[in-house]
Amino acid sequence: MSKVIVANWKMNPSTLAEAKKLAKESDLEGLIVCPPFPFLEAVASTLKAAKLGAQDLFWEEIGAYTGEVSAGELKNVGVEYVIIGHSERRQNLGETDQMVAKKIAAAIKGGLKPILCVGETRAERNAGRAELIIERELETGLSLVKGREAEVIIAYEPIWAIGTGKPDTPENMSEMVKFIKRIALVDKVIYGGSVTSENAEKFLKKKDISGALVGGASLKGKEITKIVEIGKKYN
Numbered sequence: 001m002s003k004v005i006v007a008n009w010k011m012n013p014s015t016l017a018e019a020k021k022l023a024k025e026s027d028l029e030g031l032i033v034c035p036p037f038p039f040l041e042a043v044a045s046t047l048k049a050a051k052l053g054a055q056d057l058f059w060e061e062i063g064a065y066t067g068e069v070s071a072g073e074l075k076n077v078g079v080e081y082v083i084i085g086h087s088e089r090r091q092n093l094g095e096t097d098q099m100v101a102k103k104i105a106a107a108i109k110g111g112l113k114p115i116l117c118v119g120e121t122r123a124e125r126n127a128g129r130a131e132l133i134i135e136r137e138l139e140t141g142l143s144l145v146k147g148r149e150a151e152v153i154i155a156y157e158p159i160w161a162i163g164t165g166k167p168d169t170p171e172n173m174s175e176m177v178k179f180i181k182r183i184a185l186v187d188k189v190i191y192g193g194s195v196t197s198e199n200a201e202k203f204l205k206k207k208d209i210s211g212a213l214v215g216g217a218s219l220k221g222k223e224i225t226k227i228v229e230i231g232k233k234y235n
């Protein structure tokens with residue numbers, strides 16, 4: 001099974017010119033590039049080998065929903081994948097498991113491949129509640145797509161490892177991936193949280209991991225290229 005690498009640009013870069021430049025540098029087979037909404041179209045026309053993803057969507061199809069973007073609108077500009085339930089949205093915008101579930105269902109209905117992010121905080125981990133949290137996020141998150149769970153890529157992203165430069169250990173990640181596959185009928189689980197070209201190999205060489213979701217390191221063409229190359233070694 002080939003490894004999937006997701007480049008989550010988050011709210012970067014600030015200009016269209018920079019976005020186009022980064023897209024050119026990131027046009028790699030096996031990579032899913034997820035730029036901010038305003039750059040989707042330009043990035044779509046730049047990418048030839050890489051696939052296009054979005055960082056969010058809304059569950060309704062059309063209408064009076066100010067600021068929101070639908071699955072159909074994303075599909076129209078060439079989007080194939082969509083990140084849903086990222087912890088930054090859960091924490092900063094109050095996105096709940098129920099909202100995440102509606103978004104997952106809307107993505108599948110609209111013909112997009114969802115990437116569902118799950119993960120525990122440091123306090124939850126320390127309190128021995130990590131598995132409980134993941135179980136709840138998966139159970140509710142996938143509750144509206146029963147029978148089609150395998151179409152959803154799960155990104156295990158421990159919140160304490162995101163943007164901290166302190167990734168999870170490959171051993172713990174493996175345990176969590178096994179746990180996720182035990183409790184949900186999913187095929188692909190990828191890891192996210194401070195993945196760089198320096199540490200990517202430790203994660204990607206593990207058989208049970210299907211790839212990586214890369215934030216900070218995806219903003220540098222050279223870094224993301226190296227990570228994709230490492231992923232190819234373990235396809």
Ligand code: PGA
Pocket residue numbers: 008157161162163164165192193194195213214215216217
């Ligand atoms: P990071 O972000 O690689 O910067 O830790 C990962 C993510 O939040 O998707």
